Amino acid sequence: MKAIKAVKGTKDILPWEIPLWHQIETLCKELFASAGYQEIRTPVFEKTELFARGIGEFSDIVSKEMYTFQDMGGEWLTLRPEFTASVIRSYIQHHYYQRASLHKLWYFGPLFRQERPQAGRLRQFHQFGIELIGSEYPEADAEIITLACDFYKKIGLKDWELHINSIGNTKDRLNYIEVLKKSLTPYVDDLCPTCQDRFDKNILRLFDCKNELCQQILDTHAPKIIDYLSEKDKAHFEEVCEYLDLQNVPYQINSKLVRGLDYYTRTTFEIKSNHLGAQDALCGGGRYDNLVEELGGPSTPSIGFAAGVERLIMALEAEEKASVQLSPPDLYIAPIDNQAYKGIVKYCTHLRNQGFIIETDLLRRSVKAMMREANRKQARFVTVIGSEELNSGTLTLKHLETGQEYPVNWDNLGEFLEKTILPF
RNA sequence: GUGGAUGUAGCUCAGUUGGCAGAGCGCUUGGUUGUGGCCCAAGUGGUCGUGGGUUCAAGUCCCAUCAUUCACCCCA
Numbered sequence: 001m002k003a004i005k006a007v008k009g010t011k012d013i014l015p016w017e018i019p020l021w022h023q024i025e026t027l028c029k030e031l032f033a034s035a036g037y038q039e040i041r042t043p044v045f046e047k048t049e050l051f052a053r054g055i056g057e058f059s060d061i062v063s064k065e066m067y068t069f070q071d072m073g074g075e076w077l078t079l080r081p082e083f084t085a086s087v088i089r090s091y092i093q094h095h096y097y098q099r100a101s102l103h104k105l106w107y108f109g110p111l112f113r114q115e116r117p118q119a120g121r122l123r124q125f126h127q128f129g130i131e132l133i134g135s136e137y138p139e140a141d142a143e144i145i146t147l148a149c150d151f152y153k154k155i156g157l158k159d160w161e162l163h164i165n166s167i168g169n170t171k172d173r174l175n176y177i178e179v180l181k182k183s184l185t186p187y188v189d190d191l192c193p194t195c196q197d198r199f200d201k202n203i204l205r206l207f208d209c210k211n212e213l214c215q216q217i218l219d220t221h222a223p224k225i226i227d228y229l230s231e232k233d234k235a236h237f238e239e240v241c242e243y244l245d246l247q248n249v250p251y252q253i254n255s256k257l258v259r260g261l262d263y264y265t266r267t268t269f270e271i272k273s274n275h276l277g278a279q280d281a282l283c284g285g286g287r288y289d290n291l292v293e294e295l296g297g298p299s300t301p302s303i304g305f306a307a308g309v310e311r312l313i314m315a316l317e318a319e320e321k322a323s324v325q326l327s328p329p330d331l332y333i334a335p336i337d338n339q340a341y342k343g344i345v346k347y348c349t350h351l352r353n354q355g356f357i358i359e360t361d362l363l364r365r366s367v368k369a370m371m372r373e374a375n376r377k378q379a380r381f382v383t384v385i386g387s388e389e390l391n392s393g394t395l396t397l398k399h400l401e402t403g404q405e406y407p408v409n410w411d412n413l414g415e416f417l418e419k420t421i422l423p424f
Numbered sequence: 425g426u427g428g429a430u431g432u433a434g435c436u437c438a439g440u441u442g443g444c445a446g447a448g449c450g451c452u453u454g455g456u457u458g459u460g461g462c463c464c465a466a467g468u469g470g471u472c473g474u475g476g477g478u479u480c481a482a483g484u485c486c487c488a489u490c491a492u493u494c495a496c497c498c499c500a
Contacts, residue, residue, distance in 0.1 A: 005491085060498050064425090082500085111500085116425085118494060127500055194497070208498085260499060270500095281500060308500030336458060369453085371460035384458055400460065 009123025019325040025108055028128050031151055032106040037130055040105045042086040048076040054085030054295060056262030065113040079112035083306060087131050092297035102134040120279030120311045129306035136301035138236050141267045142243030144303050148283050149249055156321040163254035164269040166237040168229040176228040177203055187217045207256035224255040233266055240267055263288040275318035283307035329359040330417055332374035332382040336367055343390045354414045
């Protein structure tokens with residue numbers, strides 16, 4: 001029989017990897033809650049149209065990367081390729097704006113994109129992120145960016161950079177694109193083939209090119225988008241920077257940072273790790289002041305970010321910060337005969353109910369093997385139980401680290417563990 | 425969709441000019457009765473990714489195919 005493997009681009013999160021995932025989820029919960037953000041969970045699939053309208057029909061994600069299918073009623077549905085569209089759909093559908101004028105949300109979950117897998121890119125991957133819906137002011141931008149940075153600081157990641165930029169409102173950006181085209185037209189023939197293609201399709205993508213010659217041409221001949229912003233947007237961006245300075249958040253203004261999703265406006269930012277391969281963006285975000293309205297809601301300025309969990313884990317591993325948190329047993333009980341196996345069960349349950357982590361043998365192994373197992377599991381105490389211990393009412397707990405033995409009455413077991421575990 | 429790399433034990437990998445399928449780690453058991461780690465010993469474990477071809481003989485050479493992986497594209 002041929003074994004079945006996980007689908008290309010998908011991965012099991014293995015039992016021994018789970019503690020790190022819990023650590024990340026817990027930090028999300030604590031950090032975002034500390035700023036008043038509430039968790040939101042939306043369905044993993046939505047109507048295809050939501051993403052087409054939200055992300056942009058001609059974006060790569062929508063045009064060739066979505067898992068789209070028809071349900072039995074013939075409706076086109078899509079496994080979500082990103083979170084923001086779903087969150088905004090929920091915001092509009094449930095009229096959040098009638099409850100309050102500002103909403104602060106966070107999320108964590110799986111996303112799906114049908115791309116060729118490589119380092120830092122999977123077909124099912126996970127993101128967490130936050131959305132701040134309803135404020136147009138630079139304080140909002142600063143709060144989002146600061147929270148993102150705080151996350152990486154608190155998780156223990158060291159070697160990363162924050163890049164920020166402003167791509168202005170739609171009108172200014174279209175104007176800039178015209179100027180950019182004009183100033184680069186003389187050099188089109190020197191660009192790499194993909195850039196020549198991009199020149200007509202989506203000229204802003206030129207900035208992402210990894211070809212050195214293309215970058216040189218851009219550096220010397222491309223105007224900066226910041227110089228083409230309206231006075232209002234320029235002032236907004238300067239204020240965002242000012243807020244970051246106030247908190248000593250280090251950043252680089254990167255005029256080449258143009259994000260790939262169509263809905264972004266004004267502030268955009270990205271956090272890059274210095275330890276990842278080609279896919280080095282840990283986290284990306286920005287303003288999307290028009291999205292709520294475009295999806296059928298009231299005009300509502302908003303900003304948010306999304307962060308890749310697998311990439312974070314890769315970066316933590318590269319920096320050797322992926323700490324393994326085990327939950328070792330407080331006590332490993334090793335029964336040596338049939339009676340002992342039967343005699344200990346009620347104590348196991350009782351101690352577990354008291355909150356202790358108790359493990360016992362389930363393979364009827366030798367004492368030596370059970371001791372080895374207790375040691376492997378890093379149990380704090382181990383006890384060998386035979387008829388003597390059951391009849392006399394006294395057992396001996398051995399502290400594995402020191403080898404010290406402690407006689408204890410069965411009735412005082414919980415009390416003993418409680419008292420003794422703390423000092424160790 | 426395009427290009428490169430790699431497929432040998434559960435894991436990490438050796439395997440020479442074609443000539444008996446290997447190591448380390450892991451796992452199991454034992455080293456005297458009911459006590460772990462270290463050490464020692466034995467055991468467990470492989471259709472050499474798959475299918476063809478060349479050859480007396482293929483893990484090794486040739487062709488095809490699949491899988492994995494990295495990169496392009498794009499994005500978290």
